[in-house]
Amino acid sequence: MFSENDFIPKKFSQSVETGKFEWSSPSNIALVKYWGKKEGVGQQIPANPSISFTLNNCKTITTLAFARKQSQDGFSFELLFEGKPKEDFKPKIQQFFERVLVYLPFLKEYHFVIDTQNTFPHSSGIASSASGMAALSMNLMSLEKALNPNMTEDYFYQKASFLARLGSGSACRSVKGEVVVWGNHDNVKGSTDLYGVEFSHRIHENFKNFQDTILLVDKGEKQVSSSVGHNLMHNHPFAERRFEQAHENLDKLSKVLQDGNLDEFIAIVESEALTLHAMMMTSLPYFILMKPNTLEIINKIWKFRNETKTPVCFTLDAGANVHILYPETAKEAVSQLIKTELVGYCQNGHYICDQIGIGSIENKNN
Known part of the structure; x- marks a missing residue:
């Protein structure tokens, strides 16, 4: 080190x-x-x-x-x-x-x-x-x-x-x-x-080539920057418990990534996403970065998962866009969900298909 x-x-x-x-x-x-x-x-x-x-x-x-x-x-x-x-x-x-x-x-x-x-x-x-x-x-x-x-x-x-x-x-x-x-x-x-x-x-086979489709709900600039949001944690009433929770969830997720338990993965990842936004909504000053369409997408994902048992979940960064995470085996089913039910909640119908990568790469032919 x-x-x-x-x-x-x-x-x-x-x-x-x-x-x-x-x-x-x-x-x-x-x-x-x-x-x-x-x-x-x-x-x-x-x-x-x-x-x-x-x-x-x-x-x-x-x-x-x-x-x-x-x-x-x-x-x-x-x-x-x-x-x-x-x-x-x-x-x-x-x-x-x-x-x-x-x-x-x-x-x-x-x-x-x-x-x-x-x-x-x-x-x-x-x-x-x-x-x-x-x-x-x-x-x-x-x-x-x-x-x-x-x-x-x-x-x-x-x-x-x-x-x-x-x-x-x-x-x-x-x-x-x-x-x-x-x-x-x-x-x-x-x-x-x-x-x-x-x-x-x-890392368990379940997470190899894991997919991330990013639904672009709002392409505008955030009304509160991440830097400002981070600073609002200094006097946040729930900060210390949140920091402890992150340690606990990292422990749990470390085990999940090794044993491949997708149900537990979904529970941790979605909870983390909502906790992030809960911290924003309970800071002083408080703010909301999610948009109505963010919530519509989340509810559609929950309904789809409940009805089909497809191991798909969402996460959020510090903004309105939704990352849909799912194993490669669920690609066809989730793609159909996006095209038939979710694309209408994206700004101008835009979304980006991505997956796990390996990090930075040098181009030696420039």
Whole structure:
């Protein structure tokens, strides 16, 4: 296990003048939810552990081109989104560079051109901060590895996850692995608040190629950002019990992922989703991110599951969209449900079919 100090490089053995890397990093969907941060501005330390499925199709592809510059008195970068300048993204990257400079001291030595694109529509209501920050972190680690070729693979991936976390907390779960745990937990080997770790146990066949169809209920910007929502947990009347519950549910889910009990999986995952939104509705100020169509979809899923005994469930992120989770064996039945009963609740009839993936991938042919 690495500490923060382990990620501060001592000295680089090589010199690199120019180059380019390209990585794609996926989004992820938490099964046990991360909601609430420990005190400490900019540190992105979770108040409770979380566990997520890494997705496959919803991803960000980022190219990082770099060239050494004369002056080292500040950060120098251009930011492109789908090939066009994107000025409103720059403050977030500037803040990220400031946070990680101590771990990537070469950042002021280069001019960077960051060109990023998503495989899902930018206005779809799917958060791209996790996949975007993970992809950028993978590229920056590729540059560090060029400067220090003796770096181990473990160090490479764990530091990439560590850096991604400092950009967007859940981004640390988009680096590597089908199932990722982030946050200290007594019964998860190697777990830490500093970066995500791959679930260390064998995952039951029931969860191989597990499907996630994302129903796009509301593509608009949330009226309350996740950052604000996290901060509202500091004085929340139910916060401490919620954090304990997350530990308990992670224990239960760890067992379920190994033994394949789909009924128990459904109970934990749906409870976690509703608990997340219950925390929002009971904070001060309180807020609701679900929409009427979110509730319509949930009730349709419950009715369908009750009538057909199909092992399908929902989860939610911090928004109105619904993730429908189900094993590959139920794909035909759930697809029919979506087309005949649920698509009408989606904005413009839009939904995205996805499944469990393996994490970030480097494109070496850019």
